[in-house]
Amino acid sequence: MMRSKVLSLVPRATGVCRHMSTATKLTTVAVDDKTGIATLTMNRPPVNGLNLDLLRDLNQSIGEVEGNKSRGLILTSSNPTIFSAGLDILEMYKPDKDRIREFWTALQDVWLALYGSSVPTAAAINGHSPAGGCLLATSCEYRVMLPKFTIGLNETKLGIVAPKWFMSSFLSVLPRREAERALNQGRMFTTEEALSIGLIDEVAISKEQALDKCAQFIGTFAKVNPLARSLTKQQLRAVELQQLENERAQDLERFLFFVNQPSVQKGLGIYLESLKKKAKN
Numbered sequence: 001m002m003r004s005k006v007l008s009l010v011p012r013a014t015g016v017c018r019h020m021s022t023a024t025k026l027t028t029v030a031v032d033d034k035t036g037i038a039t040l041t042m043n044r045p046p047v048n049g050l051n052l053d054l055l056r057d058l059n060q061s062i063g064e065v066e067g068n069k070s071r072g073l074i075l076t077s078s079n080p081t082i083f084s085a086g087l088d089i090l091e092m093y094k095p096d097k098d099r100i101r102e103f104w105t106a107l108q109d110v111w112l113a114l115y116g117s118s119v120p121t122a123a124a125i126n127g128h129s130p131a132g133g134c135l136l137a138t139s140c141e142y143r144v145m146l147p148k149f150t151i152g153l154n155e156t157k158l159g160i161v162a163p164k165w166f167m168s169s170f171l172s173v174l175p176r177r178e179a180e181r182a183l184n185q186g187r188m189f190t191t192e193e194a195l196s197i198g199l200i201d202e203v204a205i206s207k208e209q210a211l212d213k214c215a216q217f218i219g220t221f222a223k224v225n226p227l228a229r230s231l232t233k234q235q236l237r238a239v240e241l242q243q244l245e246n247e248r249a250q251d252l253e254r255f256l257f258f259v260n261q262p263s264v265q266k267g268l269g270i271y272l273e274s275l276k277k278k279a280k281n
């Protein structure tokens with residue numbers, strides 16, 4: 001039986017209330033009583049764009065899963081065709097100067113929490129997964145994707161640069177040569193291409209099957225000592241995690257400097273327009 005809990009959206013003590021969302025549920029956590037596995041579902045229409053509110057919710061939900069003795073975490077989306085469209089470009093285009101700092105800090109928090117999670121993690125990628133969506137998926141230990149969608153780090157195509165820690169997640173999954181080429185090209189892979197290159201681990205024909213396959217992956221740790229497993233994972237990921245921990249402030253300043261460049265703002269504006277035009281047609 002599923003014990004489902006919808007998270008409350010109480011602002012964190014350090015948060016700025018003005019920017020918090022309303023009663024909209026942006027993530028839900030459901031723990032399967034039988035398996036003890038938590039499914040964390042993103043639910044921010046129309047495309048699960050990672051804005052400040054969704055990032056804060058994600059962080060809170062990952063924290064909850066860490067705290068509630070779940071045996072694993074499956075990340076997925078309530079949208080039938082989009083896992084996540086990546087960072088909400090509206091947060092970066094003509095940004096409010098305080099909010100954009102909170103936004104990037106929240107993104108750092110989510111990556112540190114997910115990539116560094118002590119429980120086994122898997123992504124059921126039930127839709128397109130560009131850029132920040134790919135970051136979330138590659139921060140997990142296992143990926144199952146549905147056919148006919150795309151995944152990748154397309155930043156260079158947008159005239160922006162994936163930060164080092166985006167690259168770390170990518171490099172933890174792909175051979176360096178493949179990762180380098182894909183990053184430089186800003187390449188989006190189809191499900192079939194992603195499978196053949198190793199960017200995803202399995203293909204499923206439905207979301208239900210993807211969730212099952214993710215649960216099976218998490219089940220492979222059933223007979224492994226949980227503390228030994230979690231310390232092993234954390235040691236394997238320690239260098240990348242520590243690097244961002246040590247450089248958080250510089251990483252934020254680098255991002256702010258880069259994103260505020262007139263040429264970058266211009267590019268983001270053009271890209272947003274093209275997305276809107278496409279949506280209308």
Ligand SMILES: CC/C=C\C/C=C\C/C=C\CCC/C=C/C(=O)SCCNC(=O)CCNC(=O)[C@H](O)C(C)(C)COP(=O)(O)OP(=O)(O)OC[C@H]1O[C@@H](n2cnc3c(N)ncnc32)[C@H](O)[C@@H]1OP(=O)(O)O
Nearest residue numbers: 049085086087088089128130131132161255258275276279
């Ligand atoms: C020297 C430098 C050193 C270090 C670097 C330092 C700093 C680096 C600086 C920046 C790094 C930033 C890293 C960025 C990461 C990102 O994630 S950027 C976001 C990238 N995402 C995308 O490119 C995806 C764009 N979207 C799509 O391709 C499609 O929307 C979709 C395939 C996801 C879904 O397609 P459809 O179902 O057809 O939906 P629509 O296209 O019609 O979209 C509906 C609606 O949503 C809006 N929208 C889509 N994506 C976004 C988005 N990412 N942000 C904001 N809004 C988005 C779209 O405009 C439509 O809106 P409406 O017209 O309905 O209002």
